[in-house]
Amino acid sequence: MRxxxxxxxxxxxxxxxxxxxxxxxxxxxxxxxxxxxxxxxKADKLLRQAYSKLTPWQKVQVARHPQRPHFxxxxxGLVTDYVPLAGDRAYADDKAIQGGIGRxxxxxxxxxxxxKGGDTQGRVKxxxxxxxxEGYRKAMRLMDMADRFRLPVVTLxxxxxxxxxxGAEERGQAEAIARSIEKCxxxxxxxxxVVIGExxxxxxxxxxxxxxxxMLEHSVYSVISPEGCASILWRSAENAQTAAExxxxxxxxxxxxxxxxxxxxxxxGGAHRVPKEMIDALGAAVxxxxxxxxxxxxxxxxxxxxxxxxxxxxxxxI
Amino acid sequence: xxxxxxxVRPRIKALVGQPDVPDNLWTKCSGxxxxxxxxxxxxxxxxxxxxxxxxHLPVDKRLALLFDDGAYETIELxxxxxxxxxxxxxxxxxxxxxxxxSKTGRQDAIIVAHGRMGGSRxxxxxxxxxxxxxxxxxxxxxxxxxxxxxxxxxQAPLIAIPASGGARMQEGILSLMQMxxxxxxxxxxxxxxxxxxxxxxxxxxxxVTASFAMLGDLHIAEPGAMIGFAGRxxxxxxxxxxxxxxxxxxxxxxxxxxxDLVVKRSDLRETLIRVIDLLTHPGVPEMPDEPVDTKxxxxxxxxxxxxxxxx
Numbered sequence: 186m187r188x189x190x191x192x193x194x195x196x197x198x199x200x201x202x203x204x205x206x207x208x209x210x211x212x213x214x215x216x217x218x219x220x221x222x223x224x225x226x227k228a229d230k231l232l233r234q235a236y237s238k239l240t241p242w243q244k245v246q247v248a249r250h251p252q253r254p255h256f257x258x259x260x261x262g263l264v265t266d267y268v269p270l271a272g273d274r275a276y277a278d279d280k281a282i283q284g285g286i287g288r289x290x291x292x293x294x295x296x297x298x299x300x301k302g303g304d305t306q307g308r309v310k311x312x313x314x315x316x317x318x319e320g321y322r323k324a325m326r327l328m329d330m331a332d333r334f335r336l337p338v339v340t341l342x343x344x345x346x347x348x349x350x351x352g353a354e355e356r357g358q359a360e361a362i363a364r365s366i367e368k369c370x371x372x373x374x375x376x377x378x379v380v381i382g383e384x385x386x387x388x389x390x391x392x393x394x395x396x397x398x399x400m401l402e403h404s405v406y407s408v409i410s411p412e413g414c415a416s417i418l419w420r421s422a423e424n425a426q427t428a429a430e431x432x433x434x435x436x437x438x439x440x441x442x443x444x445x446x447x448x449x450x451x452x453x454g455g456a457h458r459v460p461k462e463m464i465d466a467l468g469a470a471v472x473x474x475x476x477x478x479x480x481x482x483x484x485x486x487x488x489x490x491x492x493x494x495x496x497x498x499x500x501x502x503i
Numbered sequence: 504x505x506x507x508x509x510x511v512r513p514r515i516k517a518l519v520g521q522p523d524v525p526d527n528l529w530t531k532c533s534g535x536x537x538x539x540x541x542x543x544x545x546x547x548x549x550x551x552x553x554x555x556x557x558x559h560l561p562v563d564k565r566l567a568l569l570f571d572d573g574a575y576e577t578i579e580l581x582x583x584x585x586x587x588x589x590x591x592x593x594x595x596x597x598x599x600x601x602x603x604x605s606k607t608g609r610q611d612a613i614i615v616a617h618g619r620m621g622g623s624r625x626x627x628x629x630x631x632x633x634x635x636x637x638x639x640x641x642x643x644x645x646x647x648x649x650x651x652x653x654x655x656x657x658q659a660p661l662i663a664i665p666a667s668g669g670a671r672m673q674e675g676i677l678s679l680m681q682m683x684x685x686x687x688x689x690x691x692x693x694x695x696x697x698x699x700x701x702x703x704x705x706x707x708x709x710x711v712t713a714s715f716a717m718l719g720d721l722h723i724a725e726p727g728a729m730i731g732f733a734g735r736x737x738x739x740x741x742x743x744x745x746x747x748x749x750x751x752x753x754x755x756x757x758x759x760x761x762x763d764l765v766v767k768r769s770d771l772r773e774t775l776i777r778v779i780d781l782l783t784h785p786g787v788p789e790m791p792d793e794p795v796d797t798k799x800x801x802x803x804x805x806x807x808x809x810x811x812x813x814x
Contacts, residue, residue, distance in 0.1 A: 350738060351746060354751060362682075363713050367690065367718060387710055389679075417672065419593070427592075433676065439676055498681075499583070
């Protein structure tokens with residue numbers, strides 16, 4: 186069962202009709218195959234139209250689509266011999282952040298990322314991808330390990346934000362995020378980050394202070410959620426749509442601002458329509474970045490990474 | 504009326520200088536509600552003489568309090584791109600900026616000063632909460648980078664004094680990028696072997712706490728300051744329960760291992776000077792005037808025979 190977003194309703198109706206026709210079977214009176222083909226062309230056209238000019242708010246919805254591929258899907262599709270690693274060795278294993286070692290195109294890598302969970306049960310288990318301090322501390326532990334064994338780090342960012350809870354505050358949510366940023370910046374191995382869905386503020390940058398930051402075409406990355414921004418600046422969460430526009434949170438905007446190095450195109454109709462195609466495209470994009478980065482010596486790699494963030498915003502213009 | 508109050512009046516004030524008589528002779532303590540005479544407020548560095556509550560201390564008074572003889576110089580900060588997102592909500596961001604600039608007389612929410620503390624060169628980067636809630640955008644990031652560079656150049660310790668609601672929403676993703684940016688900046692100070700000390704003041708939250716403000720060699724907090732990552736309201740809405748008493752205060756953070764010291768305003772200067780002196784002037788071990796007499800029986804190591812005898 187496919188979930189349709191509001192703006193996809195006309196497409197949903199057409200696809201529903203096509204489904205019905207398929208079930209009818211061919212009774213010879215009308216050429217059903219022709220009719221299906223005609224409707225399919227129409228549906229494709231609508232889909233193309235809708236997705237070629239998604240508004241920022243629609244992108245937010247696509248980025249949060251429940252069927253959008255998640256960390257687990259990318260790991261399953263791209264990493265072999267995957268060994269998941271758990272725990273921060275201090276307090277707990279935070280399931281909102283996953284990570285492990287495995288082979289990506291033949292080389293050992295450390296993959297770390299937010300996991301939102303695939304179904305209701307999964308979403309609860311993974312706390313909707315909202316990490317607590319122990320999640321970031323686990324990420325740091327894995328980055329240390331990557332450093333020690335010279336494994337490149339790939340992070341997949343997909344979080345509404347760091348979890349705002351009492352325990353999280355008590356255990357130093359802010360400190361954990363700050364240290365995680367510091368850890369990314371200090372790595373002696375290449376680090377590539379991809380925003381695969383939602384890049385939610387501090388919870389996202391904690392894993393994304395990387396040599397190369399990529400974004401999927403319809404993913405979003407922002408300092409605050411449109412809802413949060415609207416409730417503060419417009420004093421009503423109903424203005425989320427307006428806030429989404431003002432925040433410039435789309436991949437195209439972020440590329441223009443120099444925050445994102447490359448935008449990875451999504452299949453027509455979004456990553457959730459053809460996950461396999463998306464997963465392969467992400468793999469190819471990451472491979473390309475790792476190949477370039479692996480040629481740099483440690484000193485150059487770190488210097489370039491730091492210079493990039495030191496200059497962040499200096500020439501930015503929409 | 505607003506325009507006159509917010510724009511014209513500050514302009515005139517800036518032109519003719521501060522009047523000798525303050526607008527308000529009396530200040531109400533935001534802790535206990537008692538009234539304080541303005542001269543007492545000043546003498547007490549804005550700490551209530553009745554309940555000890557630490558009220559907001561204007562940033563120039565804070566700098567004067569910390570530096571030797573209250574003497575310091577500020578540096579001019581590099582200009583940044585103004586309003587790169589062309590952001591507007593009810594108001595244009597550029598208008599909000601202009602308003603804050605005329606209200607505070609500052610370019611942005613940070614001031615970088617250098618001078619001497621206990622005779623040693625020190626660089627301080629202090630936030631002005633009155634400037635758009637001390638929010639961190641590109642100009643604030645630039646301020647921290649400049650402060651860090653100045654500290655390294657002068658081989659001086661850097662003290663950061665945040666007072667901030669967090670990242671500046673109006674600069675969108677670029678404000679988020681100030682988190683790694685300021686992290687790199689303070690790393691440069693630490694890598695130069697210089698102390699980086701954070702003095703947390705009320706309030707310090709969001710992206711500021713979650714970057715350079717939690718990366719100090721030492722974290723010192725003023726009593727009762729609100730320090731945290733997520734805002735109280737957001738947490739309450741998420742967990743749907745009342746928050747523990749004293750949640751996100753300096754003392755709470757001390758209990759939970761996030762700050763080293765909670766120091767009264769009146770002791771801040773002395774504490775900072777002592778800490779910096781200890782870290783930057785390790786000295787040599789003090790030798791006693793006379794060599795230790797190894798024949799002194801109390802210090803001598805007993806021989807195995809003596810040990811046996813003792814048994």
